[in-house]
Amino acid sequence: MNRRSFMNSTVVALASSLVHKVLPADPYATGSAFAPGASVSPELNGYKRQWWKEAVFYEIYTRSFQDSNGDGIGDLRGIAQRLDYLKSLGVDVLWISPHYDSPNADNGYDIRDYRKVMAEFGSMADFDHLLAETKKRGLKMIIDLVVNHTSDEHEWFQQSRKGNGNPYHDYYIWRPGKENGVPNNWPSYFGGSAWQQDGPDGEYYLHIFAKKQPDLNWDNPKVRAEVFEIMRFWLNKGIDGFRMDVIPFISKDPRLPDMTPDQIAHFDTVYGAGPHTHDYIQEMYRETLAHHDVVTVGEAAGVTNAQVPLFIDERRGELNMIFQFDAVRIGRRQWRQHAWKLTDLKAIWNAAASNPDRHLWNTFFLGNHDHPRLLNKFGDASPEHREASAKLLATLLLTQKGTPFLYQGDEIGMSNYPFSAIGQFQDVEVKGTYTDQVLTGKVSAEEYL
Numbered sequence: 524m525n526r527r528s529f530m531n532s533t534v535v536a537l538a539s540s541l542v543h544k545v546l547p548a549d550p551y552a553t554g555s556a557f558a559p560g561a562s563v564s565p566e567l568n569g570y571k572r573q574w575w576k577e578a579v580f581y582e583i584y585t586r587s588f589q590d591s592n593g594d595g596i597g598d599l600r601g602i603a604q605r606l607d608y609l610k611s612l613g614v615d616v617l618w619i620s621p622h623y624d625s626p627n628a629d630n631g632y633d634i635r636d637y638r639k640v641m642a643e644f645g646s647m648a649d650f651d652h653l654l655a656e657t658k659k660r661g662l663k664m665i666i667d668l669v670v671n672h673t674s675d676e677h678e679w680f681q682q683s684r685k686g687n688g689n690p691y692h693d694y695y696i697w698r699p700g701k702e703n704g705v706p707n708n709w710p711s712y713f714g715g716s717a718w719q720q721d722g723p724d725g726e727y728y729l730h731i732f733a734k735k736q737p738d739l740n741w742d743n744p745k746v747r748a749e750v751f752e753i754m755r756f757w758l759n760k761g762i763d764g765f766r767m768d769v770i771p772f773i774s775k776d777p778r779l780p781d782m783t784p785d786q787i788a789h790f791d792t793v794y795g796a797g798p799h800t801h802d803y804i805q806e807m808y809r810e811t812l813a814h815h816d817v818v819t820v821g822e823a824a825g826v827t828n829a830q831v832p833l834f835i836d837e838r839r840g841e842l843n844m845i846f847q848f849d850a851v852r853i854g855r856r857q858w859r860q861h862a863w864k865l866t867d868l869k870a871i872w873n874a875a876a877s878n879p880d881r882h883l884w885n886t887f888f889l890g891n892h893d894h895p896r897l898l899n900k901f902g903d904a905s906p907e908h909r910e911a912s913a914k915l916l917a918t919l920l921l922t923q924k925g926t927p928f929l930y931q932g933d934e935i936g937m938s939n940y941p942f943s944a945i946g947q948f949q950d951v952e953v954k955g956t957y958t959d960q961v962l963t964g965k966v967s968a969e970e971y972l
């Protein structure tokens with residue numbers, strides 16, 4: 524659907540021209556002016572200049588972007604075919620969704636092999652070709668790093684589940700059950716307990732997300748070394764950085780205490796406040812990122828405003844930017860969308876933008892692959908107002924303080940697909956919540972959809 528709309532759209536020009544008006548050709552935007560010896564002021568308005576602070580990022584959800592071989596699935600060759608178009612929009616940096624080998628229990632966010640390309644998306648040669656073509660045009664490309672968990676089909680987990688004594692057992696978080704079953708009351712994002720019994724010892728493994736996404740044990744130094752080696756593998760290919768999936772969750776309290784009812788209501792903030800998160804991110808920075816001119820943006824699930832500087836203060840050597848979701852999730856409670864006021868939205872943005880600290884830098888975005896189309900959420904998708912609404916939102920996106928992240932298709936005013944049945948969804952969270960809410964009779968199928 525996305526792909527066809529992309530091809531057939533008649534309003535490609537709308538945001539394209541807009542981007543150029545808002546962002547005239549800027550010698551700083553592609554980073555070339557930051558090469559050693561370039562005569563660029565090191566500061567602007569008190570901020571240290573960095574290429575990624577002056578760039579427009581564009582997220583590509585590969586599966587639904589551009590199919591190059593007619594199998595109906597977007598792929599890396601398809602992205603390469605569209606690079607001139609992306610360049611013409613004024614985009615500087617592409618972020619591509621996970622391209623790794625995966626059984627796709629969670630659309631690629633469950634990785635089976637970190638050094639192999641998902642067969643549906645192409646081959647390693649296709650990845651190298653895409654990266655080379657990107658660089659040829661002065662564009663940059665960042666990739667998704669999904670290392671809070673792996674797929675249960677990853678070789679490490681296949682070994683780990685063989686039980687105590689296997690050298691990979693401690694790559695994951697295993698605990699014996701209690702009298703009542705699971706080791707504690709931690710919930711999974713996708714419904715039910717975060718524990719699953721497995722293996723010959725009757726132990727349970729932790730999965731904050733799906734059962735097929737066991738959480739890695741970052742307290743094991745071997746795990747950290749493996750992750751850093753994976754990062755080096757891709758950095759050495761010349762990628763320009765990483766978007767880090769649920770990175771605040773990598774450290775867990777090893778005592779694994781039960782959550783209070785209040786904590787369970789906001790369990791993401793518990794998962795986002797592990798005791799060694801910052802130690803591990805700083806170690807990652809020292810071991811890998813510090814040796815390359817790259818950008819990092821962390822998905823700040825469960826991070827409060829007060830905790831933001833811990834992740835991105837440039838003096839700490841952790842991440843460059845994070846995504847916070849207060850604005851894109853405004854009015855959302857669990858899966859339900861409630862009414863919200865413009866003043867509420869402004870208050871969220873004001874809170875983020877008013878931070879006077881010159882050592883912090885924000886992202887600005889209105890949607891991504893996990894959220895409804897910005898046109899439906901924040902604008903008016905009716906034929907009468909669609910174009911004006913899309914232009915207005917693009918203007919908003921591209922004129923705020925912070926690095927803008929566009930989602931594919933926003934520049935042509937794409938709107939939500941009119942889903943009418945649960946069978947049309949291929950999303951583990953949508954299906955899990957449907958099971959929790961509809962199949963138990965709490966709400967009707969019509970209301971849920």
Ligand SMILES: [Ca+2]
Nearest residue numbers: 590592596598
């Ligand atoms: Ca394809």
